[in-house]
Amino acid sequence: MTSAHDTPLALLGYPQGTGRALRDLGLNALSVPESPLAEVIAACTALAFRGALVGGALQAEVLAASQPDGAATRAGAADALAFVRGGASGGGQAHATCTLPDALLDTLEDSGYPVRGAKALLIGQGGDLSAGLALTRLGLGGLTLAAASRPEAEALARGLAPNLNVQVTSRSDPALVTLAERADLIVLTAGPLPPGVLQPFHALLDLTGRAGIAASKAGASQVSLARLPELRLARRLHHATGQRFAPEALAELARALG
Numbered sequence: 001m002t003s004a005h006d007t008p009l010a011l012l013g014y015p016q017g018t019g020r021a022l023r024d025l026g027l028n029a030l031s032v033p034e035s036p037l038a039e040v041i042a043a044c045t046a047l048a049f050r051g052a053l054v055g056g057a058l059q060a061e062v063l064a065a066s067q068p069d070g071a072a073t074r075a076g077a078a079d080a081l082a083f084v085r086g087g088a089s090g091g092g093q094a095h096a097t098c099t100l101p102d103a104l105l106d107t108l109e110d111s112g113y114p115v116r117g118a119k120a121l122l123i124g125q126g127g128d129l130s131a132g133l134a135l136t137r138l139g140l141g142g143l144t145l146a147a148a149s150r151p152e153a154e155a156l157a158r159g160l161a162p163n164l165n166v167q168v169t170s171r172s173d174p175a176l177v178t179l180a181e182r183a184d185l186i187v188l189t190a191g192p193l194p195p196g197v198l199q200p201f202h203a204l205l206d207l208t209g210r211a212g213i214a215a216s217k218a219g220a221s222q223v224s225l226a227r228l229p230e231l232r233l234a235r236r237l238h239h240a241t242g243q244r245f246a247p248e249a250l251a252e253l254a255r256a257l258g
Helices: 018-025 037-046 061-065 070-075 100-111 126-138 150-157 176-180 212-218 228-241 251-257
Strands: 009-012 029-032 051-054 080-085 092-097 119-123 142-147 166-170 185-188 203-206
Touching (some): 009 037, 018 251, 037 061, 037 080, 037 092, 061 092, 070 092, 070 100, 100 126, 100 228, 119 176, 126 142, 126 150, 126 185, 142 150, 142 176, 166 176, 203 212
Parallel strands (some): 009 029, 009 051, 119 142
Antiparallel strands (some): 051 080, 080 092
């Protein structure tokens, strides 16, 4: 692994000492204060920090102090920043992204699950559903969106490709069980799994980590997300530092960062 730039990587929302876990990658990473957040981010840019990894507690708040890309805007959260200085004029910009959607696609391709042509039911709420919506880039045969409310699902559907067969509903709709029977893949991005949804012929992609027992009871299979943490960390580090790291080398670090 080549050595990283001497310019440091900021750690926002991580305890002091976390940077030690990144030394084996050749990264000079420093935990920085969490507040006042806008001033801290501006200081990181002025002090030539290369980028930042953002801890879970700050991922929504950081949007107001940065320039979010489409992924971060849709998710309502950002997990990595890239700092761009303003040159001789001073100032600078903090470009924010949310890497979960792309990392999820990496994980699915790694798992070997045949997404192309599958009919999927996505169950979640708000920005959490944006990660599941990334599956549409893999050639789904059909999609049902079950959000906290039907209007919320309709708003999400408006941003999808017009040639995709999309149905919308709420996660509390009594017809959800019937709609689920038409799906091959159930994707749970937030909240509990509605009762009666899972059947033995389903595959479950559980981003909450809390539906495993329900899948076992229903006899449904589960798509493994075991490699999601390191695949996501690889994308976060690439955004924040410009360097590419082998996901295989990041498994222990991903667990340490949480």
